Amino acid sequence: MKRRTFIKQIALSSGLVLSSGYLSAAVHDKKYSKLTILHTNDFHSHIDPFPTNDPKYPNQGGIERLGALVKKIRSEEENVLLLDSGDIFQGTPYFNFYNGKIEYQAMSAMGYEATTLGNHDFDNGIDGLVKQMPYAKFSFINSNYELKNTPLHDKVVNNKIIQKQGIKIGLFGLGVQLEGLVLPQLYGNTKYLNPIKTAQKQADYLKNEQKCDVVICLSHLGYKYDSDKIDDLKLAKSTENIDLVLGGHTHTFLDTPTPVKNLNNKKVLVNQVGWAGLRLGRIEILIFNKEKLGKSETKKIDFFHKKNILV
């Protein structure tokens, strides 16, 4: 029965399957582990649902409902990771009056583990951001803003490793170029660095040096631009060692995550779930333990790789 639920869940949700030789001791006796990744982007201070007469999203969204959904999934799944891709701030009077405090408090109560910096998170300046950070019990991850000459230097990390029952997850974050998007006095001495180079450096470090089973990029670059401007699709295509890009900024509603072939012809999933807490992204990852698999099982997995079912 349990197995059936398990299979059903995989069939119903999006996912990625990885083979790993790295699986840590805690799960060494298992053939595979499952990781449930939940994510949001561009929350934009939407504490309350949209009004019932809203032409686009009547009575949708709402942080209290989001909290209920997260709680329900946590009761059903063993390894849940809750992440955000930036622009938590700005968009309703809640932000104007309380400056992001409620957003951070509620997200902490839901058990968010990390976010990255979006352009609107600078809307009250770096000082305004720093002032709210004590209310956040999650990490702020960004790898392509040089912050050493700003008050954020010891409050934002380049990357973070999270262990879930032995599954090792490596996270890093990418932000959009702030110049022209945010007033210069608001982002101060923040320096924008090349996202592709930064991403490759971080992904290599997390996958090769730290032996992470899964490498996830929290991106606020945007899903897709017709110009040369770097986006999530270009990022996924022109790098290696990234498994999953959880994006934001362009408020893109993707019904299914977009599979992209990376530099090594390996599949990367790119996802984004609109904005305003209207959707909770859900991606399941199965991690097979190579050492525990028999020949025939390995063959089957290889077969699925070839058939493009497994990544």
Next chain:
Amino acid sequence: MQLNKTLQLSLCCVLFLCACKTNKYSPFQKKGFVTIDNNLTKNSEISSLVKPYQNELQAKMNTVIAYCDTPMERLLKEPETLLGNLIADIVFEYAYQNNISTDMSILNFGGLRTSLPKGDITVGKIFELMPFENDVVLATLNHSTMLKLQEYLVSQKGQPISNAQITINNDGSSEFLVNNKPLHASQVYLVATTDYLASGGDKMKFFEEALEIKPLNIKLRELIIQYFKDKGNNKEPITSRIQNRVKISQ
């Protein structure tokens, strides 16, 4: 047991593969989200956390601060609007009180985010009208930059302005009056606007040549709320008129 699990899981994938032959997505790339709607209950922990703020905010937002005597629509393709004139005047008057040499104000239609209805106006309505954290600034422009501002108004076929008038002719030429006078080559002009526009927002590139941009230390939204409150306290309605500030000759 474990072996069985993996095998059956794999078999399941095969089945899905067969069943989904015409589907371009593999079974692992189905719907990647759950919609947040009223089928979900509320998380009581989160509710008790946000409730006090919800109550406080509702009370603040629902406070009526003034009465508007005519509907003022958010229009983006008219040369001059009631709403544009009202807000441009509020900005001009405030800047003039701070600096008597202020010559004019300029804003953008796109930045005024909602229409004002006839009737009671709440604080919440002003937040809808001006959700951004834009500050009011005073830019010093020389004559040649003012000519570019004039060109900009021509190219945009109008934007909200106060204490200035422009007539745009068929051939693209125009007559521009500031303070009721044509531009004077040796004069510098003080133009009130927002920090967003003064940094080149909505294609107002000419502001890059400003000799000085001085903050007036108030947010545009706060200024609008203050103006509406003052009117409300004095029992005067909020009103506006079309005055041929931007005229497009046919």
